[in-house]
């Protein structure tokens with residue numbers, strides 16, 4: 583089996599890179615190493631992410647992809663290495679600080695409130711933007727009400743964008759898996775992130791659901807200029823929508839470059855065929 587054989591989804595038309603205004607490096611990771619006790623999840627990984635690009639992280643199971651996302655949004659603190667975000671050296675970033683700096687993410691296992699409606703789940707993505715606290719809600723009802731209306735409008739925009747108007751009142755737990763994934767994307771978008779981290783947004787989806795999700799990811803990138811870092815196992819999707827791809831294997835970087843370059847990298851092919859170890 584070659585890398586090309588892994589392609590499962592019909593190609594999605596992608597505008598040329600120049601049209602999507604790829605900019606300067608906004609995230610620069612240098613020499614990142616992360617261990618859990620004796621387990622080395624990441625060893626001396628360096629790569630960067632440019633503004634407005636779609637940057638994918640791929641690799642076999644256990645390669646360190648989710649650990650890398652957790653380093654980027656401050657859930658894990660690497661023992662070694664340096665992270666620059668928008669020109670600032672980050673020490674121990676906490677997840678809420680990363681969120682406040684415009685980094686949002688979705689998770690491998692959907693993390694939504696199953697009993698709450700689609701609308702209310704997406705509304706939770708606005709939490710960091712809310713200025714009025716409970717006390718102010720009681721004292722300045724008018725101001726809090728105005729703020730609530732503004733948040734609702736933003737959430738409705740996200741709902742329209744993701745074409746989920748028909749299910750806005752439905753409890754999330756009643757939705758099929760593919761739609762739940764879309765709602766999770768909606769919650770991340772409600773935070774109006776500049777950097778969006780997507781952990782296997784297409785896992786468990788059928789071909790049609792994958793094509794829809796691809797379209798939404800490309801539209802988010804194109805219409806809002808959002809920079810996207812994506813982990814995905816489906817090589818067809820990755821090669822179609824990414825500007826650049828970084829490849830991890832056993833916690834080490836074995837490839838980095840444009841999709842065509844990575845596809846033809848012998849070390850990457852060997853890792854996917856299981857012949858490198």
Ligand SMILES: Nc1ncnc2c1ncn2[C@@H]1O[C@H](COP(=O)(O)OP(=O)(O)OP(=O)(O)O)[C@@H](O)[C@H]1O
Pocket residue numbers: 618621622623641642643644645646647648649650
């Ligand atoms: N919290 C943790 N505690 C201990 N070990 C961990 C932890 N998180 C990850 N690891 C280990 O680090 C290594 C990399 O795991 P990680 O989940 O980052 O890989 P992955 O590439 O995302 O895998 P998958 O594709 O299966 O999701 C694995 O050996 C894993 O067991």
